[in-house]
Amino acid sequence: MTVEELAAPVAGQRRGEYTVQGVPNEASQGRLCVKGMNAHQHALSGQRLMHPLIRRNGELEPCSWEEAIQTIAERFQDLRDLYGADTVGVYGGGSLTNETAYLLGKFARVALGTKYIDYNGRFCMSAAASAGSKVLGMDRGLTFRLSDIPKAGCIVLAGTNIAECQPTLLPYFNQAKENGAFIIVIDPRKTATAAIADLHLQVKPGMDALLADTMLKVIMDAGLIDPHFIGERTHGYEQMIQGLADLQLEQAAQACGVDLALICQAAMAYGEAETGMIMTARGVEQQTDGHMAVRHFLNLVLATGKIGREGCGYGAITGQGNGQGGREHGQKADQLPGYRSIENEADRAYVASVWGVDPASLPGKGVSAYEMMEKVHDQEIRALLVMGSNPVVSNPNVRLVEEGLRKLDFLIVADMFLSETARMADLVLPVTSYMENEGTLTNLEGRVLLREQGRPAPGETLDDWDILCRIAAQLGKASYFKYDTAEDIFNELRVASRGGVADYYGITYERLRNEKGVYWPCSALEDQGEGLLFGERFAHPDGKAAFTFESSPGWNDISSEFPLILTNGRVLPHYLTGVQTHRSPALAARELENFVELHPATAARYRIHDGEWVEIQSTYGSFTVRSRIKDSIREDTLFVPMHWGGIQNVNRATRPELDPFCRMPGFKTAAVTIRPLRLAR
Ligand SMILES: Nc1nc2c(c(=O)[nH]1)N[C@H]1C(S)=C(S)[C@@H](COP(=O)(O)OP(=O)(O)OC[C@H]3O[C@@H](n4cnc5c(=O)[nH]c(N)nc54)[C@H](O)[C@@H]3O)O[C@H]1N2
Ligand SMILES: Nc1nc2c(c(=O)[nH]1)N[C@H]1C(S)=C(S)[C@@H](COP(=O)(O)OP(=O)(O)OC[C@H]3O[C@@H](n4cnc5c(=O)[nH]c(N)nc54)[C@H](O)[C@@H]3O)O[C@H]1N2
Ligand SMILES: [Mo]
Numbered sequence: 001m002t003v004e005e006l007a008a009p010v011a012g013q014r015r016g017e018y019t020v021q022g023v024p025n026e027a028s029q030g031r032l033c034v035k036g037m038n039a040h041q042h043a044l045s046g047q048r049l050m051h052p053l054i055r056r057n058g059e060l061e062p063c064s065w066e067e068a069i070q071t072i073a074e075r076f077q078d079l080r081d082l083y084g085a086d087t088v089g090v091y092g093g094g095s096l097t098n099e100t101a102y103l104l105g106k107f108a109r110v111a112l113g114t115k116y117i118d119y120n121g122r123f124c125m126s127a128a129a130s131a132g133s134k135v136l137g138m139d140r141g142l143t144f145r146l147s148d149i150p151k152a153g154c155i156v157l158a159g160t161n162i163a164e165c166q167p168t169l170l171p172y173f174n175q176a177k178e179n180g181a182f183i184i185v186i187d188p189r190k191t192a193t194a195a196i197a198d199l200h201l202q203v204k205p206g207m208d209a210l211l212a213d214t215m216l217k218v219i220m221d222a223g224l225i226d227p228h229f230i231g232e233r234t235h236g237y238e239q240m241i242q243g244l245a246d247l248q249l250e251q252a253a254q255a256c257g258v259d260l261a262l263i264c265q266a267a268m269a270y271g272e273a274e275t276g277m278i279m280t281a282r283g284v285e286q287q288t289d290g291h292m293a294v295r296h297f298l299n300l301v302l303a304t305g306k307i308g309r310e311g312c313g314y315g316a317i318t319g320q321g322n323g324q325g326g327r328e329h330g331q332k333a334d335q336l337p338g339y340r341s342i343e344n345e346a347d348r349a350y351v352a353s354v355w356g357v358d359p360a361s362l363p364g365k366g367v368s369a370y371e372m373m374e375k376v377h378d379q380e381i382r383a384l385l386v387m388g389s390n391p392v393v394s395n396p397n398v399r400l401v402e403e404g405l406r407k408l409d410f411l412i413v414a415d416m417f418l419s420e421t422a423r424m425a426d427l428v429l430p431v432t433s434y435m436e437n438e439g440t441l442t443n444l445e446g447r448v449l450l451r452e453q454g455r456p457a458p459g460e461t462l463d464d465w466d467i468l469c470r471i472a473a474q475l476g477k478a479s480y481f482k483y484d485t486a487e488d489i490f491n492e493l494r495v496a497s498r499g500g501v502a503d504y505y506g507i508t509y510e511r512l513r514n515e516k517g518v519y520w521p522c523s524a525l526e527d528q529g530e531g532l533l534f535g536e537r538f539a540h541p542d543g544k545a546a547f548t549f550e551s552s553p554g555w556n557d558i559s560s561e562f563p564l565i566l567t568n569g570r571v572l573p574h575y576l577t578g579v580q581t582h583r584s585p586a587l588a589a590r591e592l593e594n595f596v597e598l599h600p601a602t603a604a605r606y607r608i609h610d611g612e613w614v615e616i617q618s619t620y621g622s623f624t625v626r627s628r629i630k631d632s633i634r635e636d637t638l639f640v641p642m643h644w645g646g647i648q649n650v651n652r653a654t655r656p657e658l659d660p661f662c663r664m665p666g667f668k669t670a671a672v673t674i675r676p677l678r679l680a681r
Helices: 005-006 036-042 064-084 096-112 126-136 148-149 165-177 207-219 229-231 237-244 248-257 260-272 291-301 345-355 367-376 398-407 464-474 487-498 509-515 600-605
Strands: 051-054 059-062 088-092 116-117 154-158 183-187 199-201 276-280 313-316 383-387 410-415 427-430 438-443 449-453 564-569 595-598 613-617 622-630 639-640 669-678
Touching: 005 165, 005 248, 051 064, 059 487, 064 088, 064 383, 064 410, 064 427, 088 096, 088 367, 096 116, 096 464, 096 487, 116 367, 126 291, 126 313, 154 260, 165 639, 183 260, 207 237, 207 248, 207 260, 207 291, 207 313, 229 291, 237 291, 248 260, 276 291, 291 313, 345 383, 345 438, 345 487, 438 487, 600 622
Parallel strands: 088 116, 088 383, 154 183, 154 276, 183 199, 276 313, 383 410, 410 427, 564 639, 595 622
Antiparallel strands: 051 059, 051 427, 438 449, 564 669, 595 639, 613 622, 613 669
């Protein structure tokens, strides 16, 4: 069978009509965005995978689950005998439920004994997560409740396009505005989010750390810092300000590409406001200095004492459906459940005791997602299980990733669809969708929510966790993976996370049903969990928050050959690599193909007309998209959505350099050139 035949609608399948209704919950208050409104279209699509597929003579063909599971166990065993346990890698995703994410970590360490596990959240939350852990002692998306947003006097939105990426949250910001809040947006483009702002700083991509420093310097010069808060609640302030001593305001503003007068206006508005919040997302974070850039914004928060009370705080606007919970329970290369560390002896001993294994049998830390792809390319990893990601589209420098995946001895992809990565697999495992599998998800506020099963699993699809249990059993590890339901796994996760930073011990399915969600940390059944964090102390052992004084040089790879800055991101109707939203006709129709947003002056300089094909090239590769001329973007910057693979994939040109602290790739800045693809006459 060909890929097209396999993807054809199931014969005789009836198409029903559906009405979609939002269920009121504390976060979205029942609002749905256009993607939520149409998500059933992909879940009910005829392109869903209904049975396992195995590659025979170069083609993917249907096979039974027995054959699939047996083949996996045999191939893993053979490769491990030849090359050792670390030859098998596991690559997870932030869309998986807490139960599956937890089990995937346990599966890698206990069933496979490999140190190589990481997940797509490395590209998403790692900079904000590592900065939050270092500065505040804890990484939880928002340090406040969503319902606190309308109480803020000033809100800084840096590199976050909430109007398109989290539209269901927009009413909180509109409410704040009605209450008199001053909203500042920092983005190289005049986005739909910038449209609600009182002030827009159209920053040059990659310069956020310096912009935050410049704002802080203005605030200090105006005497708007909070010495009492700094003295009582923080350390490192003196060293930090030494680092700012040499900062020349005019020069810094120029490097950021923003008028100094506007930066001063922003700084004064945040500094003078009684209450204020700063939020960042991938614009600031997906940089080779993403970790530091977030810490420089946190310097601003701490210096003005705007955290730990109503209307104040810092927030990393979380990405995927389970972007928060997915990063807490062991999918990361160096992590054990409850945000424990795989390098800490006490943490290893505790988790090993919960799992009933010898602590010495737990592997050490592995490497980050893109570095795993490098190891795949080097054939240090020869078998890979991908669950909940489409890495051949979403990694930076995808040419190397594609080459690497081709070299693998054995690639398994568990997915709902034949994604670009699944098409390359030796074995494809069909999984249940959000409508069919039960489990918990944790939202950006740290609120754990239960998603109940909405309809029976179609065809031969299985829940992800069930697949992991079957493989483990075939590998002779059944006794460590005995669960009948997702709730059984959750109950083990509660114990495994107990006493950790992300403590779920006090949360049960019953509570989640009755209370419609519970905040972590929650260490006891009667514990209400904490919505507003850090009222009295920060989560470090000494209770204090840490300033950083390391300056960040910013980014500049621009040359005469590659004179433009390529940045990238999202548009409203599509989701990530588009595997799901392209299969939703209502969404696909809104944006059929990829494009580049460029300024009219830039278009004129390169003789590009609106709507024509252009090629964009960096030192790493090139891709082809249609032009969209808009004066809402900086002249030196191009913006391309990330939702398409193949020759339209922006990641053909992004660069593989990683942040030294968190291994986040510098997705948001690449030096490129652009040319029209016009036939010469
Ligand atoms: N519609 C839609 N919504 C989504 C998603 C989706 O794919 N589609 N994905 C979800 C996921 S996983 C995530 S992680 C979030 C992402 O949510 P966001 O981070 O808000 O999304 P992006 O569009 O990647 O980037 C945000 C903004 O950063 C700007 N930007 C680019 N470079 C820079 C820079 O150097 N500095 C600054 N200050 N800004 C810069 C871009 O112009 C863009 O407007 O969205 C989630 N929601
Ligand atoms: N250039 C550039 N690249 C980026 C980004 C950027 O801003 N710019 N953003 C990065 C970010 S923030 C992210 S989060 C990544 C995301 O990148 P990917 O991980 O590639 O994200 P998705 O497209 O969501 O791929 C998820 C796959 O899992 C499948 N899936 C969905 N739910 C489930 C499930 O429950 N179980 C299983 N087994 N499969 C499931 C979907 O069908 C899909 O094929 O991309 C990163 N890449
Ligand atoms: Mo993300």
